[in-house]
Amino acid sequence: MSLGQFMELFHPLPGNHYLQVMMQPDETSLALIERLEDARGELAIALYGTDESFDLSPYSHAKIEKIASLSKPFRALPRDNDMVIFKDIFLAHESQKMILKAAYHTLANTAHIIIIEKKGLLNIEATKELLERNEFRAPNEIECLEGHDLIMAKKMHMWGNGL
Numbered sequence: 001m002s003l004g005q006f007m008e009l010f011h012p013l014p015g016n017h018y019l020q021v022m023m024q025p026d027e028t029s030l031a032l033i034e035r036l037e038d039a040r041g042e043l044a045i046a047l048y049g050t051d052e053s054f055d056l057s058p059y060s061h062a063k064i065e066k067i068a069s070l071s072k073p074f075r076a077l078p079r080d081n082d083m084v085i086f087k088d089i090f091l092a093h094e095s096q097k098m099i100l101k102a103a104y105h106t107l108a109n110t111a112h113i114i115i116i117e118k119k120g121l122l123n124i125e126a127t128k129e130l131l132e133r134n135e136f137r138a139p140n141e142i143e144c145l146e147g148h149d150l151i152m153a154k155k156m157h158m159w160g161n162g163l
Contacts, residue, residue, distance in 0.1 A: 006028065006105050012038075013039060024049075078105060083114065088118060091122065104112045104136070115152075124151065139152070
């Protein structure tokens, strides 16, 4: 399983906005930037931690927000993103419910959320249940990125909450 298989999950339309939430940009960030540029879209990166030892210049085409504390949410405009990707941050964040709520608010209706963690760290079934409780539907585990577990779900606005 390679980066190529991972990138098959993404089919951006012109003007799409994706948000990647992580501690350090990597090859997935560069691949997403390239894929979105081809579609005249945009990648934003919410970067947790204060580690300045890595070079951000390869990611100059992305909007980068730096967040020092793992207890704070990322900032994003309501319904501004077509996909939110949490990479190696979901388990590290102090409030998974808080960042899921932030993701829900920034996602357009019927948009996708992806949670990626190193293989074996993520309780797949508990994470699927957490996604369902937070109004993300049809969570699926997808084997497409070597050394990582990946769960993808869809924001389905107003599917719960008494309807």
